[in-house]
Amino acid sequence: MEIAGLVFGVAGLAGLFTSCLEAVNIVQTYQTFRTDSHTLKTRFKVAKTLFEQWGLRVGIEHGRLLPHHHSGLDDENTSIRVMELLHIIIKTICNENNMPLYRTRAGGCDGEQAYTGMPGSRRQKLSWAIRRKGMRAEEVEIFEKLVDQLDKLVPSRESMRLMDKPDPGRIDMFAQGMKLTKMNEACCLTDTRDQGYTADPGSDRRLPGTCNWILDRPMFQRWLEAEFLAGPKLLWVHGPAGFGKTILCAQIVQKLSRTPGTPVVEQPWPTIETPVAHFFFTSDLESRKDPYLALRSWISQIVSRHDNAFELVRQRRELNLEPAATRATRADIIAVFTQLLHTIPGCTFVADGLDECTYLDNSSASVKKFLHDVTNAVVGTHARVLFVSRDEPDIRQALILDAPKSFAECKIMPEDVRSDTAVFSRDIVNRKLPNKTDDVRLTLSETMTDRCQGQFLWLKIQEDSLRAGMNKKQLQRVIEDTPTGLSDLYDHNWTRITQLKEWEKKRAFALLRWTALALRPLTVSEITEAVLIVESEDLLLEDLPDAVDDHYINTEIVGLCGPLVEVRNDPSNPSAGQRTVHLSHFSVKQYLLHHLPMPHWIPPNSCLKTSHERFQNTVLAKACLQYISLRQVWNDALHNCLDSLGVSFRRYAATTWHQHVSSGLHNDSVTLRLCMRFLNRESPTWDSWRTLIDSEDPKIGDEDAETIPPGPLYYAVKMDLKDVAISLITEQNVNEISSLGRSPLSIACTKGFIEVVDFMVQNKVYIMVTDNAGRTPIYTASRDGDVDVVKLLLENGANATVTTNDGWTPVNAASSTMRYPSTDKTPLPIGKKKVSPYKVHFFNLMRKT
Helix, strand or coil: CCHHHHHHHHHHHHHHHHHHHHHHHHHHHHCCCCCCCHHHHHHHHHHHHHHHHHHHHHCEECCEECCCCCHHHHCHHHHHHHHHHHHHHHHHHHCHHHCCCCEEECCCCCCCEEECCCCCCHHHHHHHHHCCCCCHHHHHHHHHHHHHHHHHHCCCCCCCCCCCCCCCCHHHHHHHHHHHHHHHHHHHHHCCCCCCCCCCCCCCCCCCCCCCHHHHCHHHHHHHCCCCCCCCEEEEEECCCCCCHHHHHHHHHHHHCCCCCCCCCCCCCCCCCCCEEEEECCCCCHHHHCCHHHHHHHHHHHHHHCHHHHHHHHHHHHCCCCCCCCCCCHHHHHHHHHHHHHHCCCCEEEEECHHHCCCCCCCCCCHHHHHHHHHHHHCCCCCEEEEEECCCHHHHHHHHHHCCCCEEEEECCCCCCHHHHHHHHHHHHHHHCCCCCHHHHHHHHHHHHHHHCCCHHHHHHHHHHCCCCCCHHHHHHHHHHCCCCHHHHHHHHHHHHHCCCHHHHHHHHHHHHHHHHCCCCCEHHHHHHHHHHHHHCCCCHHHCCCCCCHHHHHHHHHHHHCCCEEEECECCECCHHHCEEEECCHHHHHHHHCCCCCCCCCCHHHHHCCCHHHHHHHHHHHHHHHHHCCHHHHCHHHCCCCCCCCCCCHHHHHHHHHHHHHHCCCCCHHHHHHHHHHCCCCCCCHHHHHHHHHHCCCCCCCHHHCCCCCCHHHHHHHCCCHHHHHHHHCCCCCCCCCCCCCCHHHHHHHHCCHHHHHHHHHCCCCCCCCCCCCCCHHHHHHHHCCHHHHHHHHHCCCCCCCCCCCCCCHHHHHHHCCCCCCCCCCCEEECCEEECHHHHHHHHHHHCC
C-alpha cells in the first residue's frame, strides 16, 4: 500500500469511528428500553463504554488518528476489516439507511475524505432514532460481539503483533449483522416489530403421528401441486370449534417450511422451495383487532429471506418524503404485497384464526375487507394462500364473492380426525391413569374417542375429571355423563361456578372477565391484584395471598374456573407469579360474553342497545382507573420490583386503562367521573403515572429533555378519549404547553379530531402555537389530519405560510402525506399528472389565505 493511500485509509477509519460513536450515543439517548429491561440497558451501556475505550487505546481521538496509534491500524488488511466492522455496527445498531453518512472533502491532503457524521436537523435525527423500536435484545448482543471482534482484531490493552488472521467467527458475524439489517428494513415499513404473532403456537402440543390426514384430501393435494393451471391457489380449511385447526395449521407450516434435505421422522410431506410465510391470529392478543397485521407479517417474512423482495421494500421506503412517516399505510402494504407476488412467483401464505378477529364485517379493518384485498392481489399470480378458520358466514361470503376460480374449500369432518382423537385420548388416559390396567385404559380411551365427536377441546376439558383414585365404573360414568357438545359442556361448568359460595362466585366471575377481555394474557400476580380491585374497589394488603405458588394457582384460579381457563408456564421465567392465565379456547370467550353478569352501576336500559363486550370493558376500565389512583401502588420503594404483589398490576393498568374506556360504554357517567378525577394535576398519582407513560414514549429523549410536561388535557387527546377531552376543555387551561412544545391543539390536529379542535377554538385556544421543531397546528393537520381540520384552522386565522425549523410549510407537508376525504377519492387530471381532489381542495384553501 502506498504511503499516501495508507494515510488516507487510516484517517478515513478514524472519522468513521467517530461517526459510529456519535450514532451509538444518539441511539442511547433516544432508544427507550422498557423500565423492566434494566439488564439489557446496562449491557448496552457497557458495550458502548468498551467501544469508546477501544478507540482511545488504539489512538483515535476527536475524529483524528494520533501520531502514536496502534501499529495494527497501519496494516491494509486490518484497516479494511476494522472499517467493515464499524459499518456493520452502523447497519445493525443504528440503521444506516435512516442515518446516511455523507463524505465530504476535508482540509489536508488532496483526495482525503472524512466522515462528517449525521447531517440534518435534530428533528431528522430524532425521526431516525425513533424508528428503532424492536429487536433490541438481538442488537445488543450483536453490538457486544462486534466490539469484542474489534478488540481481537486490534488488541487495545497491550502493544502486540497483529494477529495472523481474524477470528473465524467474524464472517458469520457479518452475515448475522446483514440479516438483521434486512429485517430492520422490512420491519420499518411493515411495522411488525415486537408483534410475536408468527410464532408457531401448536407444534409443541402436537402428538407424533397426528395431522397427516390432510395429505389424503384431494383439495389439499391439488393446492400443493407445483403446476398452476388456473391461476393462484386459494384453499380454505374450516371446521367447528375444538377440532384442532390451529394444531393442524402449525403442522402444515412446519412441514412446508422444512429445509430440503432435512431428515424425515414421520410421514413425508412435499417440500416447497419458494418462500412460505404464516400468521396465527389469537383472541388474547391485539392482533385480533387488525387482520392486516397478517399482511404486514407476510411481507416481513418474505423480505427477510429473499433479496429481490428486500430491494423492493427498500425502494418503497425511499418514496416517503416526510422523514417522520415511519409506519406504512394500509394502501402501501397492499401495493407492496401485490408487487411481491409478481416479483417472487410461487410464494405460499398461511393465516390461521381469522374467525378470532374482532371485526368480521362492517369495519375498515374487517376480515371481509382483508380477504377482499388479498384475493384481489393474488389474481394473475402463481401464489398459494391457505386460510384456516371456523365456517363463519362473513368469511364464507367474502371468499365466495371475491375468490378466483381456483378457490377450493376443505371441511374438517369428525371422521377426518378420528385417528388423531384416538391418539390424544390414549395419551390423556395413559398420563392420568397410570395405575390402571391396559384393558381399562383402552376401554376408557375408546369411549372418550366415540363421545368427543372430533372435538379435541372436549377431550382436553375431560382430562381434569379423570382421577387415578376412581374405579373403572366411576371413570366410565364421569365420561358418559359429560355433555358431548361444547356449548352443553360450557353450561355444565358454568352451572358449577354459579353454585359456589357467594365470595367464590364473585372471584370466579372476576377471573373469567379479566382472562377473557384483558388486552394481553395477564400473569398470575397481575390477575391476583386485578380481581381484588373488581371485588372491593381497593387493594388491601391483608387480602393478598400469603404466597403465589402452585397451591394458590391450583386452588384459587384453576380450582375455581377450570376447565374454562388454563395457566401456562413462561419458559424464560419459571416463577409461579409470572405464569400467564388463558382461556382454554376462543369459543369460551364468546360463551362468557353472554353469561358474565352486569355490574349494578350500569343503567339497565342500556343493556338493550349495547354489546356485552362493551359492558365488560367498562368494568375493566373502572378497575384500572381505581387501581392507578391508589397511592400505594406508586410507592418509590417498590418501583423496581414490578413482580411483587402490590404493584405487579401497575404497568398493565397504567398503560391500557384508556383502551378499555374506548372499548366500553360511550358516555358512561361512572367512567367519565373517574377519568375526570384522575386526569387532574391535583390527583395524588398524576405525576407518577405521567412519568411512567412518558418514559415509554420513544419521541421523548432523556428524562431531562422536558422540564415542563404537558397537562392532563394533552394526554386525554393523545389517548383518543375525545369525550373526556371535550369535558376537560372547559375545566383546564386549553393553552397549556410543555417545554418541548407539546400542546393539546397540536395533538388534536395530528389525530384529525375535528370536534375537539372546534371546541378548543370556541374556548380561545392560541391557534399558532408551535412545538420545538417549529411545527404549527395547521402544519400537523396538513400532514396527518384531514381537510376539515385544515379548513377550520384557516377560517379561524391560522397562517399557512409559517415554516418549520426545517423550512417546511403546510403545503410541503400536505404534498408528501395527504389523506383522502371519505367522500371522493377519484384523482382529477391536471396537466399531465393526476391530482387527487383532496389536494386540489387543499391548495385552493391555501390560495385564499
